[in-house]
Amino acid sequence: MNARAGTEFPQVMGGAKPSMDYAELRRDPEYAELNRALLDLVPVGSGPSVLDLGCGDGAVSEQLLLRDPAMSLVGADPDPALLDEARARLGHRGRFVVGDAASVSRLFPRDAFDTVVLANCIHLVPDLAEALDAIGEVLAGGGRLVFNSAFYSGAEDAADVPVYAELVGTARRVARKRGLPLARSAAGRPAGLRRSAGDYQAALAAGGFTGVATTERAFTLGRRFLTALCSTPMFATAALPGIDRHIAAELLTETLERQYRRAPFTITRRCVYFSAIRP
Template sequence: MNARADTGSAPFTGDTQPPSDYAVLRRDPEYAGLNRALLDLVPAGQAPAVLDVGCGDGAVSEELLLRDPAMSLVGVDPDPALLEAARARLGDRARFVVGDASSVSRLFPPDVFDVVVLANCVHLVPDLAEALDAIGRVLAGGGRLVFNSAFYSGAESPADLPRYAELVGTARATARKRGLPPARSAAGRPSGLRRTVEDYQAALAAAGFTDVVTDERAFTFGPRFLTALCSTPMFATAALPGVARHIAAELLTETLEELHERAPFTIMRRCVYFSATRP
């Protein structure tokens, strides 16, 4: 199933030096298309209790409440600054708690939530088995877990891999010319980015989840999305290890603008969606 985002060859806007965090990506209108497909998986109910794990600044929390104002919503994120932004966004319409996916069973009583949502963040979870166990404990029987990711093994189109290589390679060359040689990365690709669809399916089964439904969708993204992607710590630090994160993001964005001036720079990614039930 394919969805096409706005990929026109419009020039870059004034957002040429984005802040180096995930909030920029969450606000991107093209990236929002990934969220809409995920939110469609959230079952409707009578005032459900919903846990938004990795809620960040509350963008997805807000969309959930717009869809069902009667729900009782709690957001969890490890970044206190982002939680403050979420509170400013939603006030007393939701509650926000510092934590991560693996800590939710220590933060909340068992069997208390009807739905748990992880929007575009499961690839950042280091110990997937531990996180799924914790989530299963706070979900009520028959409750649903829904999550997605556009960052997994197989998400990139093979035809677009040279474009990523050109972007990163050119940015690294520019960094070296400016006396900012990137370090050699010994860690390799983060474990979350190496997971496959089958890895997630196996982890859900091992954690005892049932009725697992998987859907992969292809999205085409233009320069707005890529600019936001370059600002994220995950991408900037992996592309230019050892270079200050905000400088790495600026170099990547500058390179992206140059490449886009030569020819429209778009990429295709797949996003995988999961829905599963706690028996």
């Protein structure tokens, strides 16, 4: 995602340890293209103050600064190790602080930013209303919130659901044969994965945001994307609950490579984009 050219925001799930397991997904060029459309929603010019919330290793922060070198950029993420990478990437061009979506109103003064960006991480925010309230406090009047997600109810193309089902079902059968402790359900599965585009629209309206613009784009993604997706804790723990996420990721990747070793394949996935104004 960054997850994310997007980054992911794993700590906001409620204490889960952030990890580098999203690195492959962030580096995937198809995933980067999926996120590039988000950058087009960010206003440029006049030296704006921008918060890249869930900035991870600074990949999106770097792209934002390339588009508008005059902006004053702050990145926030709950993972100090990723923030060290962001500082190494950008040096003095940005300021980076430890924090999650719900904490921004405690970290920054009111009306501190002209724009807040969440690049493909909103689905990992557990309490959307709380996060939007906090973001609304640090956005200046007339400021813009932009975010996207390729992980929401309706993101998968109906024709591709059997691909996911076959992959997960085969991996589960292999896990059982190997005596791995497969649970019935995934504890702590992010609630955001069950949100729909309509849920985000309703939350923005309830949070007092106006001028809400929503678009959905479909992307054709190949094996590299799905392999990278299998390596993320979000997907691995949901597919193979009860199994160590690293082992689960390895098993899913192994299953994917075995099933599609000879036949190239693609999947279609939608990404939803939002832009909203704080009155």
